[in-house]
Amino acid sequence: MPWGQGGNGGGGRSPAQMMTKRERRNLRIGLTFILPWLLGFMVFTLYPIGASLYYSLCDFRVVQPPHFVGLRNYTALLHDEYFRLSLYNTFFMFLELPGAVILGIATAMLLNRAVRGMPFFRTIYYLPSLVPVVASAMLWLWVLNPQHGLVNGVLTKLGMTGPGWFTATEWTKPSFILMDLWAVGWAMVIYLAALQGVPQQLYEAAELDGAGPWQKTVNVTLPSISPVIFFMVVTGMIGLFQYFTQSFIVLVAPNTGPENSGLFYALYLFYNAFHYFRMGYACAMAWILFVVTLIITLIVFRTSARWVYYEAERG
Amino acid sequence: MKQSEARASAPVTFRRRSKVRVLLGSLVYWLVLLGLAATFFAPFLWMVATSLISESQMAQASPTELVWIPKPMAWANYPRALTSFPFLLYLRNTLFICLLTVIGTLFSCALPAYGFSLIRWRGRDAVFLLVLSTIMLPSVVIMLPMFVLFRALGWTNTFLPLVVPPFFGSAFYIFMLRQFFMTLPLELSDAARLDGCGDFSIFWRVVVPLTKPALATVALFTFIGAWMDFMGPLIYLNDERLYTLALGLLSFLGKYSADWSGLMAASTVVILPIIILFFFTQRTFIKGIVLTGIKG
Numbered sequence: 001m002p003w004g005q006g007g008n009g010g011g012g013r014s015p016a017q018m019m020t021k022r023e024r025r026n027l028r029i030g031l032t033f034i035l036p037w038l039l040g041f042m043v044f045t046l047y048p049i050g051a052s053l054y055y056s057l058c059d060f061r062v063v064q065p066p067h068f069v070g071l072r073n074y075t076a077l078l079h080d081e082y083f084r085l086s087l088y089n090t091f092f093m094f095l096e097l098p099g100a101v102i103l104g105i106a107t108a109m110l111l112n113r114a115v116r117g118m119p120f121f122r123t124i125y126y127l128p129s130l131v132p133v134v135a136s137a138m139l140w141l142w143v144l145n146p147q148h149g150l151v152n153g154v155l156t157k158l159g160m161t162g163p164g165w166f167t168a169t170e171w172t173k174p175s176f177i178l179m180d181l182w183a184v185g186w187a188m189v190i191y192l193a194a195l196q197g198v199p200q201q202l203y204e205a206a207e208l209d210g211a212g213p214w215q216k217t218v219n220v221t222l223p224s225i226s227p228v229i230f231f232m233v234v235t236g237m238i239g240l241f242q243y244f245t246q247s248f249i250v251l252v253a254p255n256t257g258p259e260n261s262g263l264f265y266a267l268y269l270f271y272n273a274f275h276y277f278r279m280g281y282a283c284a285m286a287w288i289l290f291v292v293t294l295i296i297t298l299i300v301f302r303t304s305a306r307w308v309y310y311e312a313e314r315g
Numbered sequence: 316m317k318q319s320e321a322r323a324s325a326p327v328t329f330r331r332r333s334k335v336r337v338l339l340g341s342l343v344y345w346l347v348l349l350g351l352a353a354t355f356f357a358p359f360l361w362m363v364a365t366s367l368i369s370e371s372q373m374a375q376a377s378p379t380e381l382v383w384i385p386k387p388m389a390w391a392n393y394p395r396a397l398t399s400f401p402f403l404l405y406l407r408n409t410l411f412i413c414l415l416t417v418i419g420t421l422f423s424c425a426l427p428a429y430g431f432s433l434i435r436w437r438g439r440d441a442v443f444l445l446v447l448s449t450i451m452l453p454s455v456v457i458m459l460p461m462f463v464l465f466r467a468l469g470w471t472n473t474f475l476p477l478v479v480p481p482f483f484g485s486a487f488y489i490f491m492l493r494q495f496f497m498t499l500p501l502e503l504s505d506a507a508r509l510d511g512c513g514d515f516s517i518f519w520r521v522v523v524p525l526t527k528p529a530l531a532t533v534a535l536f537t538f539i540g541a542w543m544d545f546m547g548p549l550i551y552l553n554d555e556r557l558y559t560l561a562l563g564l565l566s567f568l569g570k571y572s573a574d575w576s577g578l579m580a581a582s583t584v585v586i587l588p589i590i591i592l593f594f595f596t597q598r599t600f601i602k603g604i605v606l607t608g609i610k611g
Contacts, residue, residue, distance in 0.1 A: 026436040029514050033430025036423035037446065040483025044457065045449055051460035062463065110348055123597070124352045127359070130589050132543040134561040135582045138568060142365065142575055143358050150361045153381040182355065189601055242453055245545045249565060252572075266455060273459055274550065286455045293453050 049290075052283040060280035073284035083285070085260055086268040089173060093240045093264070096177040097233055103184050104232070105225070108191035109217075122192075126185035137249035140179040141166065166250055172261040176246060187232055194225040234300050238293050242266045265289065366392055366580035373576055389576065396580040399571065404556065405563040409542060412477050412559060416541040417534050419481030420488055424533060427484055428492035429518050433504045443493070449486040454546075462550055476551045477544070481537070488533050495529035496522065532599050539589060560585050 031038070056073055058066035077083045111122050131139070143150045144165035152162030165175045202220045211219065222229075244266040247257075254275055256263040265285070273282035360383065368382055369389035430436075431443045465476040499522065507517045523530070548559045558566065567581055593600060 023437060026434055027438075030430045030434045030436035030439060033434065033514070033518075034427040034442070036482065037427040037484030037486075037489060040423065040480070041445075041449070044461065044480055044483055045452070047464075048457040048460035049452075051463070052456050055460065055463075062466070107351065110344075110351070119597075121348060121352055123594075124356050127590065127593075128355055130539075130593050131586050132561060132589065134543070134545055134564050135585045138564065138578055138582050139358055139362050142579060143361060145575075148575070150357065150381065157381075182358065185355075238451060238453070242455065248545075248549075249568070252568075269455055273462075279459060279463065283459050286453070286459055289453050290456045293451060297451055 052286055055280050056283035056287045058280045061277045062279050073281050077284060082263060082268060086263045086265045089263055090240060090265040092173050093243060096180055097236045099181055100184055100187055100236060101229055103181055104187035104191050107188045108195055112192055112195045125188060129183040129185035133245040134249060137246050141250055144175055167258060169258040169261045172257045190228060194228040198224040234297060237296055241289055362579045363583055365576055366583050368576045392576045392580045396577040400563050400567050405558050405560045408557060409559040412474055413538050413541040415478040416481045417537050420485060420537040421530060421534060423482050423484040424488040424492055427489045428496050429522055431493045432496035434514060446486045446489055471551050472554050477547050492529055492533060495526050499525060528599060535596055535599060
């Protein structure tokens, strides 16, 4: 990692006492520079993490002071069918991750050519991910409108009957997935940069071995960009656990979709905190999310060595 | 970027293939490229088209009919949509929050980024790992106790909960700026130090001028982030006079949920500035995404 260069800078030229003096000075200046972050870390990170852990062990309805109840919130969550449903709905959304990886890489490969007008196409593909979530949620509410929407209009032209999308229980989550995939441009830009970083010699070597385009993709491109795929999948999972704004707007809060089919984890957490004023309960959910995030990150990092190829490991 | 593009595309050779197959291949390529472009862009066109359909026409429209070019164009939808909620007030609120967020983030991220890159001090890399580890932290863990705290301070229904935290650093942008600062040669700051420059003047006179593009990237990202922010305003701003555009759009949806042309007109007005901003800042933008995305 590139930041390993610090620490013992200066070498052995100056006498030890001079070093300590300089080191002390550097330490003081260094800490001065990071002071804004340091204060922020204590007030806006450490304090809330601790406080939410404490609140999660309390019956806390915001207007009254918290009242310690031990693990009661956590045991209550185990028996809360809506909690389980929100977990199911969130895991269901994980289905979009393979879609996002495939679509992201496919579009990136499509755009990784020096063809006339390429900047224009890149812009078009990227544009949807720029749309503010509030606006894109409204746009998709209209695009997927069962009667007058764009998608069902096109389907009707093709002689098919479109589903009820956000208004049909089994189509709610696929609708959200569709909406998310529209904004795949952000991932595409990252994959595009990764593709351009693949050493050209690898392709040349593969060609000498008689590899076709498909074999080159599977044996050269994908292994080379696997660290990026890995990064996108991890952040994607963590992001889905915090899936909020889209569902809040599309389902018109405080509704949660037909038969609660759009009750996602973060949405249920939000309602607990700000509609039912069960702050302790919501904090317990937040802490579970925190631990789950930690576990996902750790598991994926641990197992990644098996399937992720880092260039540095070669040497 | 240009060079690597050329490199990447050069070896697309079709050995031992007939001309017909090459032609067919490029035909398929263009069909897919154009087809996907149309798919990605269609919702935008649809939004603008809908925003120009008059209310009466909207009422008559048969369910399956797709209107791409409304006749006549009902431009009046725009003034109607923008006057049905205090658009200018919300715009001003949003811009105010965006501005303070940008200033705060630049200040509170550039200084620590310097401290984490161009000064060597004991424990620096361990502390930086701490910074990195907070990037993954789910925001809800932070959000609920902060709400309780800000509420106790009487800060709800003010902009303070939205504009004060940016002045205390954001792990993501510190990381991003540090990556930029690391590319500066260390000799530069060493030379300035030999000339008797203190670290603050090195920061201000050497680093800031040299990393203007990086700072611009952070400014751009934070601006767009604040422009889009929904959860923060939703929690803290209840007074309608303090609403941001995002909240205004939401309340518009609540009040006139059947007025699709008005909604789409309002959405167009909210989306447009971002798209225009993007067109003028594309390079900065893409560089920033790539730097943070890859090195993450």
